[in-house]
Amino acid sequence: MFTILPIKGLFDQIEGFYCDGISAGLKANNALDLGFIYSDTLCEVEAIFTNNKFQAAPLKHYQMYDKNFKTNFVLINSKNANALTGQKGIENIDTIFSSLDFELVNPIMSSTGVIGNHLPVEKIIAGAKKFDLNSKNAHNLSKAIMTTDAYSKTTMYEVKLEDGSSFKIGAVAKGAGMINPNLATMLCFICTDANIPKEDMKEALLENSETTFNAISVDGDTSTNDTVLLLSNKKSNVYDKDAFKEVLRLVMHDMAMLMVSDGEGAKKAVAFEVLNAASYEDAQIAAKALSNSLLVKTALFGEDPNFGRIASTIGASRVVSDENKLVISYNDVIVYNKGEFVFNEQIEQEAAKVLKNDKFKIICDLGVGKYSFTAYGCDLGYEYVKINADYRT
Amino acid sequence: MFTILPIKGLFDQIEGFYCDGISAGLKANNALDLGFIYSDTLCEVEAIFTNNKFQAAPLKHYQMYDKNFKTNFVLINSKNANALTGQKGIENIDTIFSSLDFELVNPIMSSTGVIGNHLPVEKIIAGAKKFDLNSKNAHNLSKAIMTTDAYSKTTMYEVKLEDGSSFKIGAVAKGAGMINPNLATMLCFICTDANIPKEDMKEALLENSETTFNAISVDGDTSTNDTVLLLSNKKSNVYDKDAFKEVLRLVMHDMAMLMVSDGEGAKKAVAFEVLNAASYEDAQIAAKALSNSLLVKTALFGEDPNFGRIASTIGASRVVSDENKLVISYNDVIVYNKGEFVFNEQIEQEAAKVLKNDKFKIICDLGVGKYSFTAYGCDLGYEYVKINADYRT
Structure with a gap:
């Protein structure tokens, strides 16, 4: 002890x-x-x-x-x-x-x-x-x-x-x-x-x-x-x-x-939790794909609960996955549930509320195995571009 | 014919x-x-x-x-x-x-x-x-x-x-x-x-x-x-x-x-030519790494001849390479030459001039083989963030 x-x-x-x-x-x-x-x-x-x-x-x-x-x-x-x-x-x-x-x-x-x-x-x-x-x-x-x-x-x-x-x-x-x-x-x-x-x-x-x-x-x-x-x-x-x-x-x-x-102008620190992947490697690949995706990062900057980008990034990462088993949530707000349409106006508003926080989780339950990995990322906005465009000066 | x-x-x-x-x-x-x-x-x-x-x-x-x-x-x-x-x-x-x-x-x-x-x-x-x-x-x-x-x-x-x-x-x-x-x-x-x-x-x-x-x-x-x-x-x-x-x-x-x-606010179309790679796959990996690198893209937006980002991206791509064989040019302006310091003020000005064009080449001669690949990319600036932050609206 x-x-x-x-x-x-x-x-x-x-x-x-x-x-x-x-x-x-x-x-x-x-x-x-x-x-x-x-x-x-x-x-x-x-x-x-x-x-x-x-x-x-x-x-x-x-x-x-x-x-x-x-x-x-x-x-x-x-x-x-x-x-x-x-x-x-x-x-x-x-x-x-x-x-x-x-x-x-x-x-x-x-x-x-x-x-x-x-x-x-x-x-x-x-x-x-x-x-x-x-x-x-x-x-x-x-x-x-x-x-x-x-x-x-x-x-x-x-x-x-x-x-x-x-x-x-x-x-x-x-x-x-x-x-x-x-x-x-x-x-x-x-x-x-x-x-x-x-x-x-x-x-x-x-x-x-x-x-x-x-x-x-x-x-x-x-x-x-x-x-x-x-x-x-x-x-x-x-x-x-x-x-x-x-x-x-x-x-x-x-x-x-x-x-x-402190991600160069970042306002939000986000934990990307991938759950129930088919392998540890898959969990890692998918979680890191989410934390690296420009489309996800700019949507976070815009505070837009645009779960299509989350799903598409999982798909683009080519890990074992099935759109009829996938569940996506922002903290505890489920925005995509195994192909069932759940994203009504109320859910959208609740999800948008989560995105206004400085820190929150995006959880992708792949539902195809038992491995998990959490990657950490941030939003990407104008300030990032500014810092990096004028770098050496 | x-x-x-x-x-x-x-x-x-x-x-x-x-x-x-x-x-x-x-x-x-x-x-x-x-x-x-x-x-x-x-x-x-x-x-x-x-x-x-x-x-x-x-x-x-x-x-x-x-x-x-x-x-x-x-x-x-x-x-x-x-x-x-x-x-x-x-x-x-x-x-x-x-x-x-x-x-x-x-x-x-x-x-x-x-x-x-x-x-x-x-x-x-x-x-x-x-x-x-x-x-x-x-x-x-x-x-x-x-x-x-x-x-x-x-x-x-x-x-x-x-x-x-x-x-x-x-x-x-x-x-x-x-x-x-x-x-x-x-x-x-x-x-x-x-x-x-x-x-x-x-x-x-x-x-x-x-x-x-x-x-x-x-x-x-x-x-x-x-x-x-x-x-x-x-x-x-x-x-x-x-x-x-x-x-x-x-x-x-x-x-x-x-x-x-038309890369969502892009002002520049850039050809990333990787020459003399050890394999075709290496040439492709390195060229695509350059065209995908946020740091390269934001430096292009800033019109900054920041060849360190080019070199570092090649290195991060893990292809066969050697800093004593690598040559980097913007069009025909050589900015890095096999470890020799060539980036004086005149070269920097010439390189900066190339970067002001709408279209140009960034050439990385790896000098370790005979394979080439050209990837095409663009700069990334404020407009990209704007378009993607406010997407669904």
Whole structure:
């Protein structure tokens, strides 16, 4: 048995972790754009990266370390992704780290921003030299990693085991959806003092990513820089495998939900629940098809209970389905029932009312099996177009 | 040898075909919403339908005929898709046809519009009773099948063989992209007097659909009603297999290009050429990924030569690729060259100039093989959101 408590504050409360964000002149108007996480002991580290074929230089740099490397430092910049930058992109990272006077052990870099430009190495070095490694300012760090994010994203938990011992875990992230290979890639940094064995770190990350970061969509694109990094300094000396998996799922779910709610102009966060599919894969395909469909997303923006688009998207996804078994509801309002016409004026009004909420569910019961999956998405409106049309400026 | 001549006018010029469009009160303001194609002899017929799992009632109705059925009549309505309407949706079609006094042989129905409502049977019968089967008014027909189309879509060719004999082929279509399961499905009706054997019809349709209708994208959605119908009355008594395939490709290409240029507010028609891919499938996957990417489409809308989005989309498509072999150009302006930095201010300005055109190419030379594919797409801006947010109203 264990108890998971959401706690106020940020991961800089965890003993031994230090962080901050400063302005290095990458963004205009002295906005925060360069940050770090420093640990006063060596951390075990595990990561999940984008499956984009063109992984950015920092991802390649990370993967050049030995499999079981430990680290005490993560440097993070926004505004430039250091992607599609070839060998020089990797060399620039080494140049930056070798110019700093801190005692760095296997330092990690993480970047987000425009693709195809080399890092402004001098600015980054000059900025990093100003870091105070005694800072505990996760708030500034969470600001420094933002790109098109409307708000910064943090979460923090304490886990108490039955014997009274406890460990902490917290995260900062950026990302306005699974989106924007260009300027807004998804990054998430998770710090913990749990005494987790190295082999459990990857397992817990992978198991939980499927239903959290891989279940959200703003526009269905995958960036060159997506990174989820888990750092553990083990200082609590406490660990419970089930408790850790559960709290990591909460941390990742919190971050994923904050991202999807911040989907570049999105006003609505929607859970697309596909129930009773013929296979888990089918449930996943159908749920993700719904959360990715432009037609569904624009109908949500228009607050139009246009269930034909839901049904058609299920059909277009080619999963096992039958229009005489399908049931579609907005929260508990059934709008399509196994081919029977139920969408009268009253039902339409009730459905329209659900759509006016900031958060609601669209439930598709396929009625052909026993597998379910929930994907998370948002509406898509004028603001998305505006943000993405004028991106680099 | 043969010559293909684009000719003015519409397919109603082909001997034996009659058509018209009228207002039956399905659309508001007496807009044209019901049309027909009538042939004074029985036609050989072949069709390609959507691969959406929830095929609309008219598609099911068609497929209930014998494999080699002939027909003399196609009835087409807009505003209601008769999809997700169960058995009653099919019965309604029979009710409509049995209420008409014309001598109909295996009549075909085709519908486009909102999903999930039953056809207004009485209105359609009353409207169809007003048809004059001697009309030759393909212009009105092309208007009657429009939904969100900004303009009607027609094309017409004459094919002259070496011996001086000739046949004609023409088409009307609707569709503002491969889009909108809800109100704007893609329909295309092609009429010819070529003396084509039944077995060649399907082959020619399938061969050409891959590089025409299946190569365009406005939003990557597949509707419940998509239909391409080829009718031949064989009256010319003339046929040449190569000539027919070639002219059918032109007809389908013309229609596909008109659709993609009419992509619900689109201002730009863009050819995404993927060259030197490792396989034909890879070329197709990468080209379609580009034409479907929201990030690419919004950057086109913003006229931003943001090649990072192109590269990232190629990478996200997971085809065989290497950033040190990839070359990206806008028309003939190279913006990314095998990892070398070429995107200086002058190149950026030249690229931005290309993007100001209504039509241009984005070329991605993967440099890893010898296969190519071209997909066609458009930009996506505020107008798309507006049209799709307020759809059913």
